[in-house]
Amino acid sequence: GNSVTQMEGPVTLSEEAFLTINCTYTATGYPSLFWYVQYPGEGLQLLLKATKADDKGSNKGFEATYRKETTSFHLEKGSVQVSDSAVYFCALSGNTNAGKSTFGDGTTLTVKP
Amino acid sequence: GAVVSQHPSRVICKSGTSVKIECRSLDFQATTMFWYRQFPKQSLMLMATSNEGSKATYEQGVEKDKFLINHASLTLSTLTVASAHPEDSSFYICSARVGAGMNTEAFFGQGTRLTVV
Numbered sequence: 001g002n003s004v005t006q007m008e009g010p011v012t013l014s015e016e017a018f019l020t021i022n023c024t025y026t027a028t029g030y031p032s033l034f035w036y037v038q039y040p041g042e043g044l045q046l047l048l049k050a051t052k053a054d055d056k057g058s059n060k061g062f063e064a065t066y067r068k069e070t071t072s073f074h075l076e077k078g079s080v081q082v083s084d085s086a087v088y089f090c091a092l093s094g095n096t097n098a099g100k101s102t103f104g105d106g107t108t109l110t111v112k113p
Numbered sequence: 114g115a116v117v118s119q120h121p122s123r124v125i126c127k128s129g130t131s132v133k134i135e136c137r138s139l140d141f142q143a144t145t146m147f148w149y150r151q152f153p154k155q156s157l158m159l160m161a162t163s164n165e166g167s168k169a170t171y172e173q174g175v176e177k178d179k180f181l182i183n184h185a186s187l188t189l190s191t192l193t194v195a196s197a198h199p200e201d202s203s204f205y206i207c208s209a210r211v212g213a214g215m216n217t218e219a220f221f222g223q224g225t226r227l228t229v230v
Contacts, residue, residue, distance in 0.1 A: 036221075043119070043206050043221040044157075089156065093219075100147065101208070101219050105156045 002027045006090050006104030013080055013111050021075040021107045023064075023090035031092040033057075033066055033073040034101070038087045047075075047088070080111045115141045115211045119222025126197055126229055134192045134225045136207030142187035143209035147219070148180070151204040163190040163207075197229045 007022040025031065032051045036044040048057030053068035062077045073090060090104040116139040126132050136146055144165045149157040161182050162170040169182035179201075181193040190209075194201050204226055208219040 034219075041224075041226070043224040044208075045221070046219075100159060100162065103156045106154075108154070 002102040004104035010108040016079045019077040019080045023073045034091045036089040115220045117220045117222045123226045132194045136190045138188045146190040146209045149206045199229045
């Protein structure tokens with residue numbers, strides 16, 4: 001079945017540091033890939049997505065590139081801010097799972113001023 | 114983007130009572146909605162897929178008699194936790210997709226924090 005493996009956290013960075021959160025996946029066919037962000041006490045919000053190989057999703061300074069050869073979708077940001085502190089989830093949606101999303105375990109990011 | 118509204122955001126109930134959580138798609142129709150449960154500092158666990166006009170599809174290990182799902186219209190799905198117990202305390206989140214394709218992202222409700230005392 002489908003699975004998503006995320007880099008374990010928590011991750012603590014200083015403001016303006018470079019961020020990478022690794023994500024790899026296992027899926028049949030050609031899934032779509034997503035990064036969601038969850039702020040404390042809230043639901044999930046879509047951060048970015050990519051629907052085919054070599055696509056790059058980007059939003060709010062975050063980027064991730066769909067790498068089929070390495071089955072990866074690593075999240076990056078060049079300069080993090082305190083307001084980026086949240087839990088980040090990598091997810092996929094395959095073409096054989098009736099629209100269900102498969103989530104990674106989440107990575108907690110804390111950015112210190 | 115599309116909006117999914119979940120209500121209530123927090124609920125505290127006594128052990129043995131039932132609690133209903135609503136999930137509404139405000140500006141689109143959703144034939145399928147999903148219910149997740151999230152334990153502290155853990156990922157989302159899919160509980161069931163809610164299908165408009167038909168029975169929900171439950172994931173393995175989820176008690177359908179405990180977690181009752183009704184999807185009576187294209188914009189509303191409800192999750193009822195029947196005879197709740199402290200171990201049912203958790204964060205429950207619903208989601209819905211715009212359209213049926215796998216390329217469309219899921220939009221999530223804001224979640225419901227259930228505490229059973």
